[in-house]
Every structure is written in C-alpha cells, then in structure tokens.
Amino acid sequence: MSKYLLNKFLFTVDRDPLLVERYREDPAELVAWWESTMANDLLNCHSGENTTWLAFTDEERDALIARDQVRLFEFGAHPFLTLTLFIAVFERDNTEPLEYQKAYGASLAHVTRPYPDIAT
Amino acid sequence: MASIVAVIASTHHPFYYRASTATGDDRPPFADEWVRKITAFRETLTRANPDVLVMVGSDHFHQLWLDNMPQFLVGKAPFYDANWYNEEREFGLPKMRLQGQEDLSAHILRAGLDSGFDLAFSNELRIDHSVTCPIITLRPEADLPIVPIYTNIFAPPLPQPSRFVKLGESIRTIIEQWPSHLRVAVIGTGHLSLELGGPRQFGPQGPDPEFDQRAVQWIANGDLDGCLREVTLDSLHEPGNATHGFMDFMLMMGVAGAGVKADYVDTLDLFHTMEAYFTWYPSGAPA
Numbered sequence: 001m002s003k004y005l006l007n008k009f010l011f012t013v014d015r016d017p018l019l020v021e022r023y024r025e026d027p028a029e030l031v032a033w034w035e036s037t038m039a040n041d042l043l044n045c046h047s048g049e050n051t052t053w054l055a056f057t058d059e060e061r062d063a064l065i066a067r068d069q070v071r072l073f074e075f076g077a078h079p080f081l082t083l084t085l086f087i088a089v090f091e092r093d094n095t096e097p098l099e100y101q102k103a104y105g106a107s108l109a110h111v112t113r114p115y116p117d118i119a120t
Numbered sequence: 121m122a123s124i125v126a127v128i129a130s131t132h133h134p135f136y137y138r139a140s141t142a143t144g145d146d147r148p149p150f151a152d153e154w155v156r157k158i159t160a161f162r163e164t165l166t167r168a169n170p171d172v173l174v175m176v177g178s179d180h181f182h183q184l185w186l187d188n189m190p191q192f193l194v195g196k197a198p199f200y201d202a203n204w205y206n207e208e209r210e211f212g213l214p215k216m217r218l219q220g221q222e223d224l225s226a227h228i229l230r231a232g233l234d235s236g237f238d239l240a241f242s243n244e245l246r247i248d249h250s251v252t253c254p255i256i257t258l259r260p261e262a263d264l265p266i267v268p269i270y271t272n273i274f275a276p277p278l279p280q281p282s283r284f285v286k287l288g289e290s291i292r293t294i295i296e297q298w299p300s301h302l303r304v305a306v307i308g309t310g311h312l313s314l315e316l317g318g319p320r321q322f323g324p325q326g327p328d329p330e331f332d333q334r335a336v337q338w339i340a341n342g343d344l345d346g347c348l349r350e351v352t353l354d355s356l357h358e359p360g361n362a363t364h365g366f367m368d369f370m371l372m373m374g375v376a377g378a379g380v381k382a383d384y385v386d387t388l389d390l391f392h393t394m395e396a397y398f399t400w401y402p403s404g405a406p407a
Contacts, residue, residue, distance in 0.1 A: 004186055011181055014206055043187055079317025079361060087210060101322040108319040115361055119276040120186055
C-alpha cells in the first residue's frame, strides 16, 4: 500500500484545473491516464528523471475511481488532500452552503479514534 | 538593534476574505461581527507602527511536498507571489505579491543555524493563505516587507511541540540582535481545534470547544508550562485531526515569552472552528 502515491495523485490533480475537470467527468479514464503517465514523475525535477517503482494496489485504484472518501480515509490518505480535491469536484452541486462538506463528514461518522495513521 | 514592536498570534480562517467582501444575499449572517472583531484586531498592529513583518505559517501542500519536506523553512527572496489556484477556487482568495526583507531573512538563517536550528531556506517561495490571511486581516494594504517562516504541522513526522516553542524563543532573540533600526512585528497563525476530512468537520463550532477554551487561556496567560504539560504530538489528535496547527500558536507563545500575558485577546465562535486573536507589546504598549 502506498499512502504516498495516493497523496501524490490527490496533490497533483488538485492543483491542475484541467485534471480536476477530467476527474469529475470520467474518473476511470483520469486515474488510468494518471497512473500510466504521472505516477512516476519525479516532481520538481528535470523531465525524464522518472521514478521506476510507484504503482497503486487494486484497492487504491478502485477507491480513487469510486471517489470514495471513506476508503481513502481508511487507507491513511492525507485527509486535507482528499477533502480539498473532492470539494473541487463536488461542491458545485451543492443546493445549500456546505451541503457537500457536511455530507462528507457524515459519511465518516462511524469512524472511531485513533484515526488511521497518515504518516508517510 | 531592531525592536520587536508587536507579537501577534491568530487563527487563519480562509473564508474571512469572502465573508467580509460579500454583499446582499451572499453575505453570511456572522460577517458583520467578524469584520468588527478583525477591524479592532487590525488596530493592535497598526498602533505598533511596524516596518517589517515576520510571518509564521504553514504551507498547505502547495509548494512543499512529501518528496522534499522541510520541518522549518525561512524564505529569502526579494518578492513573494502569493495564493494558489486551489485557494482562489475554494476560498476566493486573490493573487497577491509581497515584498521580501532579505537582510532579515539572511540574519535569521545565519543566527538560526548557529543556534541549533538547521533551517531550510527558499529563494523562490509562493506563499499561501497561512500567511496571506493575516495580511488580509491585519495589513490589507500589503505594503510592508515580510520574512516568511514555514513550519511543518501537516506532514508527519512532525517536530515536537517543545521544539516549536524553542524556535519561537530563538526567533525573538535573533530578531532583537538584528543590527537594524527597523521596527519588527512577528505575526504567526495556526489553529485551535480543527478537523479537516474527518467526521467532526464543518460542525456548528470547532470540533472541541473545551480544548479551545483551555488553549485560549494558555495563550492569553503565556502559560507555556501548563500548555507543554498537556500538549503532545499524540494528544493533539484528540481535539481534531488538523489540530497540530496549534503548535504554531505555541511557537508564538515562545516569541512572546513564558508567563507574559497578552495585551489583547479576542475570540469568535464560528462554524467549523473558533477564531482567536492575541497581541503582545514587548516594547510596551504604543501610545
């Protein structure tokens, strides 16, 4: 399991408006494209100096495609990254202020402390 | 030598800008009271008449990332662009550009390294709302040069709370030894109890109002002993999963000094989190 790679997905998609839209419109396409092209990009370095060993597990890939914040939370993905990206994807559908944010919290109501470890 | 004319510790609520500028039906019911409190808080900095702002905050996974994560980082650049696409998207924050004070950055780096803090540095730093929120609330003219100092309260493993306090104490000493006639204000922002991406987020109050009350008392009274007795890296998970941002308040308590009561204290109970505002005048209260 790679909390780091989950975080890297959330981080790099969240900061790119075009990727945010692709993740909203077709998450399976975006996740497959990202894993094949960006997962092993060494960020902030010269292009071409790629990493060779990063890949999602099947469960991680499925959770990202399903945009399942509960499973991502259980995996120990950084909650700030998940929340920020998912707000970008879903908040525009709100019919009242904070509707999505509150539903997101409610979806995790069963979680007890200590929360899953987010250390990478 | 330079003088520290104000030490300010504050929460940094990214929704303030949008709430305070909204009009008509878009203006939330709590906006007017919030603006009143911020306006009064702003006056505590204005009265101190600073020349330079040292700004303590924390990058929220904007420029600093898990492939290369510093614990404490000092910006040293002539300018700092500010706010990021996702902050514009989610909070409506404007793009900004702030001037840097490179002499003070260099002094803090040299003296910090020589006093036991292996500070990282950045010569090209785009700062985020942990620094721009207090600019918006306290100095909206954004006309003073800054030295940004980033702490890692976000990506474990984190430094111990006591280390934040010691860094704050060192920053105080280091600035007071800066060979300059300039008047320095040290402004740091953090959080009280806060939950992000968890079951307790976006409630009618902060996730742990009882912690918030105790935290406000620790800060207002400069009660570092009491605070350090109770606060550990483990204990901070309990009030809310993003409460490690409280360690930036502890850093500012270190700047203000153990046992030194704040000259100005105010709070505002909001949805999601409690706002808290503190000012100390180490050189005496301005006339």
